[in-house]
Amino acid sequence: MIRVERPGVQTTLQDAGRHARALGVPAGGAADPVAWRLANALVGNPPDAAALECTLVGPDLHFLEGALVALCGAPFGARLDGQPFGRGRAVRVQAGQTLSLGTTARGLRAVLAVRGGLEGEVAFGSRATDLKSGFGGLAGRALQRDDVLRRACPLPDVAPPRARLSPGLGTPLGPRHxxxxxxxxxxxxxxxxxLVGPPLKVSAQADRMGVRLDHRVEVQADPGRVSLPNVPGAVQVPPDGRPILLLPDAGTHGGYAAPLVVASVDRPRLGQLRPGDTLHFVQVDPAWAHAALRTQETELRRAEGALTWWYNRP
Structure with a gap:
């Protein structure tokens, strides 16, 4: 239903990720899961639908069929047949039109969802693209020119909701975090x-596995340290003393010390870190982290519920 005319810097098919860490397989999935959930909710998709994750410079997509789409995340300069294309709402695209996603001055990634979701290779129960391992999505790779994207499942054609998402629902963007x-x-x-308190600068060494910081700390070598489990959001300190923030495609275990882990409520922000951004770590306790996550989840589910009602109303 969609032909790729220009692939962008790195555009991949992503969903919620996979549950195979016990097998040594990274969870993967959308680097900004909040943007992914909101984009899918705007077009009435089921919660496991795959969408396009665009990084820094998005693609040009020629629609061979009409579709209902939504763009969330970083403010990419999007245009539909040369006309401005809004974020945070569902928009109908007609057959023959071309949607062009330019670049963004803040944040790093946006999610483009299509009603019915997008088809892709399923690996370990997920369509998420794992670029390092080469599976999921489109044969485990980023989009290329002349790729054709297909709808995963047909959904009834309905009028899009007139509502626009509140900006406060989305993941906060830089340049300060x-x-x-x-x-x-x-x-x-x-x-x-x-690590906690001083300003830290995001370096140019960043991908879906991790983000290195331009900051150096003293590290005591521990030759007896064993490899321990990794989780997205962990802050690793390798022997060179330059911390690494782990993202969804990071390995499931590693031998570097990990003295901190980012609270779940803030992990979507890791997917929006771009080189040159400044961040501060602030230490919190588990009770605060749980309360903040509950508040975020309540707001997201309220928005998802309202949009689900619209698409399923009598």
Whole structure:
């Protein structure tokens, strides 16, 4: 239903990710899951629908069939047949039209959802593209020119809701970030002093596996340290002392010390970090982290519920 005329810097098919970490397979999935959920909700998709994740510069997509689409996340300069295309709402695209996603001055990634979801290779129960392993999505790779995207499942053609999402629902964008973190058992007083509080700069070394920071801390080598499980949001400190923030495609275990982990409520922000952004780590306790996540989830589910009602109303 869609032909790719220009693929963009890195456009991949993503969904909620996979549940196969016990097999050594990264969870993967959308780097900004909030943008992914909201875009899918805007077009009335089921919660597991795959959508396009666009990074820094988006694609040009020629629609061979009409479709209902929604764009959420970073403010990409999107145009439909040369006319401005709005974010945060469902928009009908006619057969023969071309949607062009330019670049963004803030944040890094946007999600484009199509009503009915997008078809892709299923691996370990998910269509999410794992670029390093080469599976999921479109043969485990980013979009290429002349690729053809197909709808995953037909859904009734309905009028889109006139509502526009509140900007406060989306993931906060840069260039300055405050990330709430929790210390782990590996958090020494020296590492906490070095990481929590000072301004940290995002380096150009960034991908879906992790984001390295232009900051150096003193690390005590531990030759006896064993490889331990990794989770997205962990803050690793390798031997060179330059911290790495782990993103969804990071490996499931590793040998670097991980003294901090970003609270779940702030993990979507990791997908929007771009080189040159500044961030501060602020330490919180588990009770605060749980309460903040419950508040975020309540707001997201309220929006999803209202949009579900619209598409399923009598």
């Amino acid at each position: 405050v990330l709430r973190v929790l210390p782990t058992a590996e958090a020494s007083p020296a590492l906490l002093r070095a």
